[in-house]
Amino acid sequence: MLLTPQGASRSLAAVFTPIKSRGLVDEVCGRIEQAVETGLLTSGQRLPNETELAAALGVSAVTAREALSQLRTSGIIRTARGRNGGSFIADDVLPSRERALDQLRELTRLQISDLGLHYQAIAAACASVAARRSDAADMATLRSFIPSTEEDPLHWRLALSEFLLEVAAIARSARLARELIRLQADLGPLTLLPCADAGYRARTSGLLEEVAAAVEAHQPAAAEAAVKALVAATTDWLLTEQSQRY
Amino acid sequence: MPETTASPGPLTLDAAGELDAAVTGIESRLAAWASETGAALAALSAKVTGTAVDKLIRPVVEELVRAPDSYVAGAGFLANAGLLGPDRSYIAWWQGEEMEHVDALANFSPNSISRYVKSEWFRVPVETGQAHVTGPYVDFLCTDEYVLTFTHPVFCRPDGPVVGIVGMDVTVQRLERGAMPGLRRIGERATLVNSDGRAIVSAAPDIAAGDLAAAEEGCGVYPAGRKCRIWSGATAL
Missing domain, CATH: 1.20.120.530 (GntR ligand-binding domain-like)
Structure with missing residues (x-):
């Protein structure tokens, strides 16, 4: 049976919604937040760098970089510069x-x-x-x-x-x-x-x-x-x- | 309902034999992989690292999941505590033709062993030193699918400790496609069950995967690998 345009309008609506490119970045952030909440990653622990993180999760380096930056903004990780630098899980990171x-x-x-x-x-x-x-x-x-x-x-x-x-x-x-x-x-x-x-x-x-x-x-x-x-x-x-x- | 006869016909025996061969094939491939992995780990002269493990495991997984008509949806190795560090595990597991790296984030955790010790598919082969079949269960860690996980302990020395496990995930969906024609030939209520009597695939429309079932009285019982069984007739509980 052919659907009339009116009949089909609800099911077709989603097709024309713009695809959000944030999806993957949010997904990476979600994984890391979940690892923290379940105690797998703990405060002060060093996170892998952008390249390692990208390889481990099978995402592009750009996505990994964006995710790290988003985690920094939301206070989940902190970044230290210098020879012993890198990204670390922040101290007050558990859901507060x-x-x-x-x-x-x-x-x-x-x-x-x-x-x-x-x-x-x-x-x-x-x-x-x-x-x-x-x-x-x-x-x-x-x-x-x-x-x-x-x-x-x-x-x-x-x-x-x-x-x-x-x-x-x-x-x-x-x-x-x-x-x-x-x-x-x-x-x-x-x-x-x-x-x-x-x-x-x-x-x-x-x-x-x-x-x-x-x-x-x-x-x-x-x-x-x-x-x-x-x-x-x-x-x-x-x-x-x-x-x-x- | 048809009467089950005492002596099964040759068609039934053929079909049951084919299913048994398919499951046994998975189990013996896994056993061979476990001893190859143990020997290769023992031969590593330097300290065992994640990179070395990946290099050893990945090509085999790739071959397993990409083989035509393969039952294997994902496979890999999981290190027991001690191989790479005291409380550290290491997961080298991939799934799908895209070779998606599973749970890789856990490898950055120094206490990652805590994540796996309670899982049946890891705990049983480590504790018993024997091969094990887990499920069918919903696998939250890897596939998020309804699967059977076949696992086998890995030893570096015959009398040594279990250094890890190798395993293969077989989705119930793939198993259904492979097993259904054979089950139909065995009987209209023939059912493949695990060792708890839980249905994995059933020809009976009212028995779904995951349901507990009972063997019909006097029905034929045939092995499918070491743990699973085929009942020529079953009823839903």
């Missing part, structure tokens, strides 16, 4: 409360609730398939990501995102897993804020147990409901915090 607050100020309520909905949809799909496919080994891994409520906010944030990624891994869907990774990147340091709140940690720790129990008991509907409540706890916390800033 300040950066998270900056991000929260830039977002509208609409953006937060829409992101929350998308996150909920993907996480719920993962949880329901995971509940069908889980085995004993899966459950041991999943439970290892449930943090104790005394852990610090940075650790909590990492554990929460790892927990949801593990749910996607148990679902064994590559597409859903990729989508979840993208969403977590979009959320960025933002999720650090609720993790600093002991009340939020107590609430979510109960929800994490609920998700795990439902996935283990092969109850797709219960797993879906629990994981939706988990994502809603974060979205609601952020929306409440944001409304107090007006």
Whole structure:
């Protein structure tokens, strides 16, 4: 069937959007930020030079140079000149409360609730398939990501995102897993804020147990409901915090 | 549903044999690569460096992924702690015809071994000294695809420590293309499963890759490599 111009307008729109050349640079920056957040690269550590970085990541030297410059601007790396010079991971580089607050100020309520909905949809799909496919080994891994409520906010944030990624891994869907990774990147340091709140940690720790129990008991509907409540706890916390800033 | 007969026909045996040969082919190529790599590492006179490892591994990976009709989507070597430094690993792994260098950023980390020690495909061959098949699982580290990873320990001396592992990623998608015609010949519900009874490829429309399945009562069971099995009939759990 031939689509009428009106009928096709939505699906064709993307074709004519200019292609952004920033994509690759942002991707390189994202990788390095992720390596820092997961502790693979630590403060004070020397980064490879432009040529080595380009070779390692399979990008052009121009892209690597731009990425290093962007990381410098955002304070992730610092550059020293001279014989022992080079690029180093900066000292105060871990996702900070300040950066998270900056991000929260830039977002509208609409953006937060829409992101929350998308996150909920993907996480719920993962949880329901995971509940069908889980085995004993899966459950041991999943439970290892449930943090104790005394852990610090940075650790909590990492554990929460790892927990949801593990749910996607148990679902064994590559597409859903990729989508979840993208969403977590979009959320960025933002999720650090609720993790600093002991009340939020107590609430979510109960929800994490609920998700795990439902996935283990092969109850797709219960797993879906629990994981939706988990994502809603974060979205609601952020929306409440944001409304107090007006 | 057709009754499964006690003695399988020659067509079934042929098809099961072909699938077994395909998986066994991957496993024996890997075993040969592991001993070649061990010998080559032992022969390195100077200290083992990343560059030396790359030089040793890359040509083999290139040959593996670019071979026509190859099942291998990616392959490489991962150093155990000790080979290059105390807490350091080193990953020399490439994927795709474009030879994309996988996880290369980790090689700049002095504590990169922490990144791999928990992964089944690294941990099991290192701890047991035996070849292992991991998955099918979603591989977040390399392909972001649904894969089986075949890994084999590498030794420089027969009685020495495991200095690293060599491995090959086989995507379930490629395996499905290769295995489906044979499975259809074996039976309309014939299923290739891993050692946990999880479906990798199934001729049954209601069994998807990743589902846990059960062998039908009285069905034929045929080996596919060291760990995987073909059930001539299966039901979804």
